[in-house]
Amino acid sequence: MSTRQKKSASAKGRKRGAVRGGKRAPKYVYFFSGEGAEGSAEMRDLLGGKGANLAEMANIGLPVPPGFTITTEVCALYDRKTGKYPPGLEQQVEDALKRLERIMGKGFGDPSNPLLVSVRSGARVSMPGMMDTVLNLGLNDETVEGLAAASGNERFAWDSYRRFIQMYGDVVLGLKPASAKEADPFEAIIEEKKEQRGVRLDTELTVEDLQDLVAAFKDLVRKKTGRAFPLDPREQLWGAIGAVFGSWDNERAVAYRKLHRIPEWWGTAVNVQAMVFGNMGPDSATGVAFTRDPATGEKRFFGEFLVNAQGEDVVAGIRTPQQITRAASRAWAKERGISERERARLYPSLEELMPECYRTLTKVAAKLERHYRDMQDLEFTIERGRLWMLQTRSGKRTAAAAVRIAVDMVNERLISRAEAIARIEPEQIDQLLHPSIDPRASKTVIAKGLGASPGAASGAVVFSSEEAVAAAGRGEPVVLVRVETSPEDFSGMVAAQGILTARGGRTSHAAVVARGIGKPCVAGCEALRIDYAAGTMAVGDTVVRQGDPITIDGSTGEVMLGRVPTVEPKMSGHFATLMKWADEVRRLGVRTNADTPKDAAVARRFGAEGIGLCRTEHMF
Template sequence: MNLVNSDPAVRYVYRFGGGVSDGKAGDKNLLGGKGANLAEMASIGLPVPPGFTISTEMCARYYAEGERFPDSLRQEVADGVAHIEKVTGKRFGDAADPLLVSVRSGARVSMPGMMDTVLNLGLNDETVEGLAATSGDPRFAWDSYRRFIQMYADVVLGLEHGAFEEALEIAKEDKGVHLDTELEAGDWQALVSRYKELVEELWEKPFPQDVHEQLWGAIGAVFGSWQSERARVYRRLNSIPGDWGTAVNVQAMVFGNMGDTSATGVAFTRDPSTGERAYYGEYLINAQGEDVVAGIRTPQYLTKGARERAAAKAPSMEEALPDVYAELARVFDTLENHYREMQDIEFTVERGKLWMLQTRSGKRTAKAALKIAVDMAREGLISEEEAVLRVDPAALDQLLHPTLDPQAERKVIAKGLPASPGAASGKAVFDADTAERMAGHDESVILVRIETSPEDIHGMHAAKGILTARGGMTSHAAVVARGMGRPCVSGAGGLSIDYKAKRMRVAGQEIAEGDVITIDGATGEVMLGEVATVQPELVGDFGILMEWADRARRLKVRANAETPADCRTAREFGAEGIGLCRTEHMFFDAERITNVRRMILADKEAGRRAALAKLLPAQRDDFTEIFRVMAGLPVTIRLLDPPLHEFLPHSEEEFAEVARAVGETAEGLKQRVSELHEFNPMLGHRGCRLGITYPEIYEMQARAIFEAAVAVAKDSGEAPIPEVMVPLVGTKAELAIIRQLIDRTAKAVFEEQGRSVDYLVGTMIELPRAALRAGSIAEEAEFFSFGTNDFTQTTLGVSRDDAGRFLTEYVEKGIYARDPFVSIDEEGVGELIALAAERGRATVPGLKLGICGEHGGDPTSIAFCEKTGLDYVSASPYRVPIARLAAAQAALRKG
């Protein structure tokens, strides 16, 4: 234990249980989620083993002072232990009747499996004998001692856990048994001796026998696990601030491994996969909690109905322990009515007595989240507004993508448990590092493991789906996959996985790394090869919640789209217009690129106009189709933006093809390309600078836009609303010159066609200078659209394409709270947006404002847009529902 001096008036330890509750119930920032909920369960009379919580404030201090504890904490912890002793009637370290404790983490938000736990702490060579005597079960006592040594050696001493697992397997082989439960007291006693030998070999010191040394070692290790690699990865993936820290909960042990009237389990008050109002969970007779969540033993079903639906033989808890199950059901109802939320519960039964170890808001699939929110609103537990706030917008992504086509042919090779719904196809990989590496090269992978562990978190995130040979519906793989929105099939017992050979065998079929498989997390099926998919139908609970969300939100939601198919998808998902149509994407079409290159490589205006005349009909047709799909809605069309070099030929074949088309030599074209070369094209001859130097390009695009708009208005009777956007403007003069060109072209088209349509001209704000001069620029603009992708690059001086090399570390070190290319950098880019909005509207009070970068689909960025008073956000088509829900939540939270 490392101690430092501190002010004894500062409090870090808060007791709970036995009629005591020092902490303020619900104070998750101070006590962590687990500590706050333990205190609250105790305060409403539920059976909670007594204990104490060391606050999250100590976690921050522990790291700030070089992983050392203040000396005042010694007395506070001693008082906490005394509280547990008083309630239980046992003494910590007493050889005759020992008190044993668990030491667990507890952050503000649930981070399942990411941080460390130590169980059965307080056992040593003397107290194990006392536990054997008081329990009347030597086998239980020695089994608990071996569990403690194994867990302590891993979590606190940092020793390789494989050596201990190997010793256990050897012990079972020597005995000729397969299950841990088949070993007897003498076997466990012998294994304890072997474990202590391993500790001394690997740690070079004997296993600690002083129970207080054990306790302080475990407290330090649990605080230390906040900065473990897996915890940091999880925080990064889930946008959890690193300075929140974790609490540590020290609690009296209760034992689910004291015979056939003891058990442990994990349960949900509603089905976390479907949202059905039915108790859902698993338990194990004669086991400790880690056995359920780690997937070491295959658990049994909680309810008789679930067992019958699965055609399982092992009795459910409802059948095996009916009285305890009835009490547990009453606790479920109490907790759900108290918290007004679906609860995820851990419990233990010790010789027929029920104990509650934890409750928290349960992680669930998007489908379940929608159903639970809508059902609870209809049940009167929560309001419609609360229902809207309950669903994580990012989780909707699970619902917006295809599922397996029920009519498609499929070769089922294995079946496991349907642990997390959805379907995915990909190449089988057998370790997390390979999954992450292959996914980084845009390959779809399925992570296949015997069972997952917290160290696999990065591979689970990279994979399209997860398949495990062991584990139940509440195993690590299942819980984490549901939280991530990844399909998961767990407990596929027919799989034989060889990590070293990187292959698996099942049903006579051998599958090597790289072979494509498909998993269906809704049925538990594993299939060989890729299976066709169908588009989702967004009806029912989804439609109801989105209707409530749309009533609550103020921000409009548009889509970034430039093809008719994307526009149709966006409109189906509820887009209220197109916020960004990138015209350059139309130029890359194989049938057009030659004329685009002819235009660029022409050294005179006449040559450029000749090439542009050939592009005009195709560009007009593009806009016509888009306007038809989006009839009656605004469509913001960005004029050509990227540097011209992106369209130029690179290979010898391409040079030869263009040379033939334009009647020049390949060498002559190469010389022209060399003349167009730019050292930093991202800040070079692009955007409005093209329109200034080559006005004929923007003239052609404007003509295509207005001719298409007039044609659709004539055909449909419903005029489209084109919004012509000029990119990369930095000065009022640039926009004024190009606006004159656009207005002149519009007038010419309207006179030719004998009909006009309303339109707007505006600009994309993506340069710091444009934000600073927004008041002046607004004199020539009818709207601003903030192009946050390039705005972030130009403000931070960071290339998005290269930032991956260092941004992760910047986020981990707290330099940026989040990746600024995912969530708006509010202190930098955000301040410029707010400034531009204020100055622009000071000039033009009704100036329309929106954003059209990738940030338009990010809930945190959408909340910023609501706070700043923008009019709309624009996101990719599949993120439109996410943006609609996030906009509603932002409005409700703003009040």
């Protein structure tokens, strides 16, 4: 029996579920809806963070699409080789599906009024982008026609179908690029279609174009796998559930667990939830928001969204997102030299575009931050003018933001000083002591993107995760440069000194992961032209080749040629306040390892009480 199975078998106090063979099986499925939930925030070990928070949001009356969570215990009991699940699970899932059908007034697989679902992971701690998701599940050649008729929007239905085949093909059928230099096979087909049609955006493709893409995607699946794309909704569902459980052991998830010391036996839950659609037209949208700025910790509502899109579009950085607040939108436009008139016409904020939804969202955000007493990372969808909350979790933040948020929340009487100190990890203090760009240094700025994760980083340019890992193994500092990052790039992001992307915003995958691991990041640097095959990035007439050194500033968004000098940080402001509080309760004295006057002065500046170790052989 594996470690995970032993932990699962020893679980106590679990509710009972479906009857099998005269015995009642353990309860593996927990339902949630607008009427309340069977779970709560306290059950994150069993339901995972996402499932527990969905249940909690339902319990406090927030607009959450109904669904159910398959517990983390099943992750331990699921046999990945044979595809077998613990007895009783299939019946519990079937019962939950019927309940979901009754609430939604739709049928799973019904050709005339189909119920579609999403299938998402959810470990007990947040692991953004490390595991897999499938959206729009339940579509096939018949239900797509039913969705078109029920919604009155044929383009939306076929757009959802092509998205589903693409995501299912990637996550469940394994049709991923063979290497970092190879294009995504589905995206290559889309780009070819856009080039044929002479359009730039996915949203400019017609119904006929999308139907062509669906046919081409299915041909690709048959060619690559030797099998037809599965059209039975229940086969699709169990394929997705197995893939999400299996993603707990994928390479990037394992690397993330090692970095953050997350036990392997914890496992992930699986959340199956009724779909709500942000891609139904100009009155629909999807977005990500933070109750405070995750880069600085400033108390301001912050986030990005896309009109007529689904959630993966925002985090993947495929389209440049718009800002949620008017103030942030104006600041974003100013950074890029866009006039106010052009901004208001082409890039309006959610506050301007959908004011009622914006007001509701700000109220929900404030309620969730008060409820959890921490900065929240929210995912939402607006379907035909109605707001739905898809997720809340404690947001990933930079070390500087973590300190500021902790101190501010003490001053706001949300948490105690002891809680504030306990929320700061030792590694975050270390990050605060890293250098920043010397303001007096000479520098050649070739481009400017969005400062997505603060700090300065210099290193040789590499264009793939594999190259970053190899260089780090040789002790060579590098900057990972990508058009946009994906979860497969996680190991390379950890190995690199900093990350630079041509696409995406401050809520993109690159930005969120970089903040979580304390790496400087510049995202959405649209002036960059990156050629993976040639191993170059270009801005105008300036060409930077693989191996050439660059410097990025994750605070200002600047990209500079060569290695630019840096300066040491100073302990002041919120950092000094937190350290003062820590000094008041600590019982250990702190002395430094120093053998030069400079070392001693730096240590004294950061609060050391004396010298604990001095090597005289280093003095002379």
